[in-house]
Amino acid sequence: MPRHPRATSTSAAPAPRCSVGSTPASTTACSSSASRTPTASARPRPASTLSSRAWPGWGSTPTSRWSTSRTTCRTTSLPPRTWWPGASCVIPLDEQERRHAAGAPSVVRYRVPREDGNVEFADVVYGEQSIDPHELDDFVLLRTDGSPLYMLSVVCDDIAMRVTHVVRGQDHLSNTPKQILLYQALDATVPTFAHLPLIMAPGGEKLSKRKHGDVVSVTTYRDRGFLPDALVNYLALLGWSPGDGDEQEVFTRAELIERFSLERVGRSNAKFMFTAGDPRNWTDPKALSINSTWIRNMPLDELLPHVEAALRAEGLWDSAFAGERAEWYRATVELIRERFWTLRDFVEQGAAYFSDRVTFEPAAVAKNLGREPKLAAALPALAERLAGLASFDLESVEATVRAVADEHELKHGAVITGLRTAVSGQAVGPSAFELCVAIGQERVVRRLRESPALVRGAG
């Protein structure tokens, strides 16, 4: 049998079928034969419901008996199950009859076999496990209403789906022995288990949807401009590495499929660093970093569709970008992606390139326009000079900018940075001259003509 799900099955071994995650496809899959809604007329359940291991159990409230047991074993510091030799679980038959006659609702509980030795299995990640069944509770299989619990459902679903490899979080490691017992009770083949280390929140607790909200949701990453491959790349690195002195960190999906192996997955939990509410570090900085690496370095042709989708979603897409302006579009994306971190940057900062929409960053305006009042006159003057340019290319734009700066007795840098902000709204970005050429003569001229209001407003 292949040791992990991505291994290629070479021989007659069946192709691995994986159960990834922990939610059964159906919580009622197993209930058909075993569950009946108890009624006053229901006959006592035979002890043989499940390999002579399932028993009816009563309690005035679902957990009353267990609460007592917990208290007992805590105060006596006994192993949890020693007080439970079966006596309080196995109710005498006549008592069962009496309770059923009285219509007392019951659950069906699995009686753990404690005389057959330890439950053993080899976890692909955590290694050999051997659990003393005395540590295991007699757990409930069916609720009072006959519906199955998770423990039974996963096992039944995975058997039904012929799952060969179960890959899930380490929080299920302790439940695995119970499930193995169920596989055996049902006379089914026990699958191979691989438990993965957990991803913890910055505070150290288990990361959860309930407590941590959107950061745990993949759709959040999609909506906030992550490339699918970049997310997968980052996640793969949480707990796994190629090893053998190989320090590569950027992996394509194909490389991951080729090189990933469960055997090289570590056993210690990872902390997922993020700062809720911080627009810059809303998720782990390393995840952001890998996403930016992808955006900057992936083949342009593979990035383009993602940018297009983002622009379309914001109403910034122009069919000309795929037609007569295709070349310009490609060059522009290539120019601006160098400093971008997520796909959102293409619609936020990028809007200034693809449309008439410019978002002026207040800090940028204050820094590059607000500190030099003379720009209120210089920038419009520059606008007219640029408007008169027959060829709006890098060299002529630069020459014009420098000339206008001299004429207004301004430092070149002041005009250049002011120009960048007046035209793109940003304090950072590509070379101001390249930026102008990319945005185009008409828009640059128009934005410069409108800039005095910004200069005065900021000053």
Place this chain on the structure above:
RNA sequence: GGCCCCAUAGUCCAGUGGUUAGGAUGCGGGCCUUUCAAGCCUGAGGCACGGGUUCAAUUCCCGUUGGGGCUACCA
């Protein structure tokens, strides 16, 4: 309380019975320059503690401490 798992910089990962303990990210400084969440260079920062085993432990063993998980008529 019981059982299980884990332990290398802030974080994510390599690594070795003898190494200047490596990379990434983040942070500091410098360079470049018209800007920097860009690029280049550079700096600080780590083997949790205590016992063993050994000529020699970050590495192997035990314990301690610390962290996490499970222990539901949740999944």
